[in-house]
Amino acid sequence: MAKTLEEINEKIRRGEVVVVTAEEMIEIVREKGAKEAARTVDVVTTGTFGAMCSSGAMMNLGHAKPRIKLGGGQVTLNGVPAYAGLAAVDIYLGASALPESDPRNAVYPGEFRYGGGHVIEDLVAGKEVLLEATTYGTDCYPRRQISTFITLEEMNEAYLFNPRNGYQNYNVAVNRSKRTIYTYMGTLQADLGSANYSSAGQLSPLFNDPYYRAAGIGTRLFLAGGVGYVVWQGTQHSPGTKRSDNGIPLGGAGTLAVIGDMKQMDTRYLRGASFRGYGTSLMIGLGLPIPVLDEEVAAQTGISDDDILAPIVDYSGAYPNREPEVLGHVSYAQLKSGSIEVAGKTVPATPLSSYPRAREIAETLKEWISAGKFELTAPVAPIPGAESGQVMKPMPDRPPTAGLE
Amino acid sequence: MEVTHRIVLRFPPAVSGKPIVYRLVRDFDLVFNILKATIGLEDQGLMVMEITGEEANYRKATDYLSKQGVRLQPLHQDISKDDDLCTDCGACVGVCPSEALRIERPSMKVVLDPDSCVACGECITACPVRAMKLTF
Known part of the structure; x- marks a missing residue:
């Protein structure tokens, strides 16, 4: 009883499409079975909202009069440095960039009140931000300095280009040391006084698309309130991570690189974030629509928090030292109940990603599709899958000392 | 004149092991009701109590506590959550010592119960989007 994507899009155009959220799909599959669910449901929408540090904004600022070449110079937005190693007025601002004047952790734990993520939020909110740049002059770009307010509207192109979003599973962080620690x-x-986790679980995009059938290069999705696209696998994409029998990875696995027009975005789904003692980040809302092409997709989107396990990792030891030690696995159902067992101790579990907002994103995407405003796309090319065996590699540590002696 | 006050007592690590509170009864003839008591971050003791007794005795008792190194603060409902800024992420819930901030189920929204709040301020810096405010 397979369907084609074109059939689903035709139903969207005719206003006859049946769309449910990944949360609603759980009940449907439980009651009717995957086969019947595949026949009645056309699209399942997912959502997640949380801090995703590997996010940032690519911007073209327009040309000054006389012209200035920012490429090779120094550029800040509201004091936060942006990357300017591109053409004259193209810059990239990353979520975790900090003003030079920020004390970081010199006064521990640092507050990190304002960084790249906050500048991006201010731009999306329509606020003026202060662009300051110094550079060298050339015959064609004589100006060496500029200081001006600028808004998102006044820029030519401004789009989020996030190298890594939507992690398929993540660690549950605990602390076995004797002091409070401040982490991302x-x-x-x-x-073991607290356990923090950061995934929407059963609503999260890649838990519902475990083998990346829906998410591939070119897939259209919900990004921070606007329409975005998957452009590549995300950095650290590790589809080869060990999986449970149900196909769900037992730790961080697939990731997505996404892109989307900032001028369509909404600060309800895009927020600058400060993590005490760690740094700044950007909270992003992401929603992937999954076409229910067959029974297999129906079964996969019917996955619930009981079926998804996350690894417990000690952030005072194993994590900073890059040791592989895992203190066990817990289901998202256990995590969401508010307490888990770690090494025989009951530990309060709290989320870091917003489940209410993930739900809102899945609902919004559902409305868009039902109203005929959003059609689904087939990937132009797949991202590496589980069969590739690809896993994240560590950084080498090979200093040049021998050659310098 | 008899008065009732709700106060937050913070005991530094050196003091949190000493018997101090019983003297409120013995030496100052006060009646107290402990609303919350925790040994929190870095062995700092935190206690919220309601104290009833003669106003003069209450003043003497608070002077005594201050001299012992206990920091006193009147308990007001002085932490507030800006619901427009809050994203319901939950980062504040894990640091709240009095369970005033908790996740409501099944909505998974973050709620603040002002009656349980001890105004310790932990949530203010733990909130990634600065949605928690201290008001006087």
Whole structure:
């Protein structure tokens, strides 16, 4: 009883498409079975909202009069440095960039009140930001300095280009040391005093598309309130991560690189974030629509929190030292109940990614599709799958000392 | 004149092991009700209590506590959550010592119960989007 993507899009155009969220799909598959669910449901929408540090904005600022060549110079937006190693007025601002004046962790734990993610939020909110640049002059670009306010509207192109979003599974962070630690997984209490996790679980895009049938290069999706696209596998894409019998990876696995027009975005789904003692980031809302082409897709999108396991990792030892030690696995159902067992101790579990907002994103995408405003796309090319065996590689540590002696 | 005050007591690590609170009864004739008591981050003790007694005795008792190194703060409902800024991520819930911030189920939304809040301020810096505010 297979369907084609074109048949589904035709139903969208005729207003006859049946769209449900990944949460609603759980019940449908439970009640009717995957075969019947595949026949009645056309599209399943997913959602996730959380901090994704590997995010940033590519911007073309327009040309000054007289012209200035920012490429090779120094550029800041509201004091936050942007990358300017491109053409004259193209810059890239990453979510975790910090002003030179930020004390970082010199006063520990640092607050990291304002960084790249916040500049991006301010731009999307329509605020003026201060562009300051110094550079060298050339015959064709004589100007050496500029200081001007600029808005998103005044830029030519401005799009998020996020090298890694939508991690398929993630660690549950705990702290076995004797002191509070401050991590990108939030503040972790000493002596296994807290466990923080960061995935929407059953609503999360790649848990519902475990083998990347829906998500491939060119796939259209919801990105921070606007329409975006998958452009590549994300950095650290590790489809070869060990999986459970149900196909769900037992730790961080697939990732997506995504792109989308900032001028369509909404700060409800895009927020600058400060992690005490760690740095700044950007909270992003992402929603992947999954065409229910056959029974297999129906079964996969029917996955629930009980079926998804996450690894527990000690962020005071194993994680910083890049040791492979895992303290066990827990299901997202256990995590969402508010407490888990670690080494015989009951530990309070709290999320770092917003499930209510993930739900809202899946609902919004469902409305867009039902209203005929959003059609699905087939990937132009697949991203590496589980069969590739590809896993993340570590960094070499091969200093040049021998050659310098 | 008899008065009732709700106060937050913070015991530095050196003091948190000493018997101090019982003297409120013995030496100052006060009645107290402990609303919350925790040994929190870095062995700092935190206690929220409601104290009832003669106003003069209450003043003497608070002077005594201050001299012992206990930091006192009147308990107001002075932490607030800006619901427009809050993303319901949950980062504050894990650092809240009094369970005033918790996840409501099944909605998974973050809620603040002002009656349980001890105004310790942990959530203010733990919130990634600065949605928690201290107001006086």
